[in-house]
Amino acid sequence: MSTPQSDRLRGLLEPLVAAKDLDLEDIEVSRAGKRRMLRIIVDSDSGVELDTCxxxxxxxxxxxxxxxxxxxxxxxxxxxxxxxxxxxxxxxxYVRATGRLVKFQLSPEAEQGAGELVARILGVDEDGLDLEVPGVKGRKATARRIAFTDIAKARVEIEFNRKDKNIQEEEEA
Known part of the structure; x- marks a missing residue:
């Protein structure tokens, strides 16, 4: 929910963030003991470097x-x-998460009903996502399409053992 303070902060901070070619993702104001904490979350298509922050x-x-x-x-x-x-x-x-494994919570109104789905995002357009659902127990991965309207929640899954695609291609050559 937007408050007058968060609206003032957004109006003040968006031009500064945009000047660095970043997106202002979130502004959080909370209490930390006697002080307040102002957390500014920024991002870009190419990520954010520590020096830029x-x-x-x-x-x-x-x-x-x-x-x-x-x-x-x-x-x-x-x-x-x-x-x-x-x-x-x-x-x-979703565009920035292309190539990443994502856990989706599907809404009850979804074409195939509510539930959980873990899949890799292959492509994003205005209506939805093209996914690759990993195969289970030696089965091949399958393609699937879901609409944005079918997604209740989505979060990137952290993969510790996944090799970068470019490294895999170099090793296979």
Missing amino acids: AELSREISDALDENDAMGEDEYVLEVSSPGADRPLTEHRH
């Missing part, structure tokens, strides 16, 4: 010092990328 943090700090968006109380500022476990909620999130 540090530069943006300084710029945001300066802008907040010149503005009363956070009021007079002390606060801690954190600027970071969303992390691997954040939910996929926007079209751009």
Whole structure:
């Protein structure tokens, strides 16, 4: 839910974030003991480098010092990328997750009914996703298409043992 403070912060911060070719994903204001915590989450198609977060943090700090968006109380500022476990909620999130394994919670209205699906995103268009569902017990992977309207929740699965596709192709050559 949007609050007047979060609307003011978004209006102040979006131009700074956009100037770095980043997307402002989220603004969180919470309590951390006696202080408040201001967490700014940014992302881009190519990811976010630590140096970029540090530069943006300084710029945001300066802008907040010149503005009363956070009021007079002390606060801690954190600027970071969303992390691997954040939910996929926007079209751009699915595009950025192409090639990744994702756990989907399908809505009860889904064509094949509610349930859970783990699949790799192969392609994204305006209406939905083309997926590869991994085979079980030696079976081949199968293709599947789901519409965005069939997705209740989606989150990238962290793969510790998956080789990068480019490395696999080089080893096979």
